[in-house]
Amino acid sequence: MLTLETTIAGRHFDRCLMNAAGVRCQSSRDLDALVQSRAGAYVTKSATPAPRPGNPSPRMATMPHGSFNSMGLPNNGLAYYLDYVIADEQKRPGKTNFLSLAGTSLDDNLAMLHEINDSAYQGFVELNLSCPNVPGHPQTGYDFEATRQTLEAVFDFYQKPLGVKLPPYFDMAHFDAIAGILNQFPLSFVTTINSVGNGLLVNFETETVAIKPKGGFGGIGGASIKPTALANVRALAQRLNPDIAVIGVGGIMSGRDAFEHILCGASMLQIGTQFGYEGPAIFARIAKELGDIMLLKGYTSIEDFRGKLKTLD
Ligand code: SIN
Numbered sequence: 017m018l019t020l021e022t023t024i025a026g027r028h029f030d031r032c033l034m035n036a037a038g039v040r041c042q043s044s045r046d047l048d049a050l051v052q053s054r055a056g057a058y059v060t061k062s063a064t065p066a067p068r069p070g071n072p073s074p075r076m077a078t079m080p081h082g083s084f085n086s087m088g089l090p091n092n093g094l095a096y097y098l099d100y101v102i103a104d105e106q107k108r109p110g111k112t113n114f115l116s117l118a119g120t121s122l123d124d125n126l127a128m129l130h131e132i133n134d135s136a137y138q139g140f141v142e143l144n145l146s147c148p149n150v151p152g153h154p155q156t157g158y159d160f161e162a163t164r165q166t167l168e169a170v171f172d173f174y175q176k177p178l179g180v181k182l183p184p185y186f187d188m189a190h191f192d193a194i195a196g197i198l199n200q201f202p203l204s205f206v207t208t209i210n211s212v213g214n215g216l217l218v219n220f221e222t223e224t225v226a227i228k229p230k231g232g233f234g235g236i237g238g239a240s241i242k243p244t245a246l247a248n249v250r251a252l253a254q255r256l257n258p259d260i261a262v263i264g265v266g267g268i269m270s271g272r273d274a275f276e277h278i279l280c281g282a283s284m285l286q287i288g289t290q291f292g293y294e295g296p297a298i299f300a301r302i303a304k305e306l307g308d309i310m311l312l313k314g315y316t317s318i319e320d321f322r323g324k325l326k327t328l329d
């Protein structure tokens with residue numbers, strides 16, 4: 017009997033597919049649509065303590081093989097998302113979902129985590145250390161010492177399951193360095209990768225940049241970033257303690273992409289760009305395509321092939 021179920025930090029999910037934070041998850045209506053879909057879980061739009069309008073428009077553009085954005089964390093504020101996830105847990109006991117946080121300072125993150133720690137919420141927190149789009153605020157995940165200090169301050173008091181969302185890394189030394197830090201903390205998972213930050217898209221006709229914020233610099237998502245995403249999933253899965261699950265994000269448009277992420281070590285898959293283009297029906301499509309591939313290859317569960325990518329030596 018074929019199953020797409022997965023487990024992260026002892027929590028069970030019927031299917032290993034969900035949205036990526038930022039895409040179609042800002043309003044309760046978006047989140048309701050995810051609950052109704054074939055996704056195995058949802059993650060809320062990364063929250064700041066108070067609602068934020070985000071960056072000025074145009075702040076998103078399509079590319080031939082992906083997406084390009086500098087949204088700047090538009091969101092409805094922590095209280096909105098915390099109310100939603102707590103109400104959802106009351107309606108659907110036993111279902112774990114993900115509450116994403118992206119404070120623009122350590123103090124903001126700690127204040128939000130204190131509120132969540134003191135609340136009835138039982139689900140996962142995905143602490144976003146990798147938003148490239150807030151002017152004047154570099155990505156914490158690229159500052160190894162700041163990442164360590166953040167996690168020390170968080171785990172000094174935070175008692176509930178928590179993971180981090182990371183930016184892409186591009187060097188073996190950086191995979192070693194970040195994994196060395198993450199392994200010192202009781203993380204439930206890491207989510208890798210956020211968009212490839214600070215690319216530049218040029219409009220050939222108008223000879224301008226394509227989006228307004230940050231002089232046109234923005235994060236790249238979608239098909240173009242799949243090799244970078246697979247490398248980060250693989251490199252972290254090879255280096256992290258087995259208790260820390262890897263959630264793969266980046267370039268998942270088909271069951272085959274999902275299969276490749278799992279082969280590299282992902283226990284859960286998040287879909288961003290293509291979910292934005294296709295809507296909630298994508299989860300049933302990709303579940304079907306992934307299931308068909310598994311049947312063809314003789315696998316009945318993702319554990320049969322997770323992390324089992326072979327090398328050519
Ligand atoms: C944004 O709101 O700018 C995107 C969030 C992210 O990349 O973490």
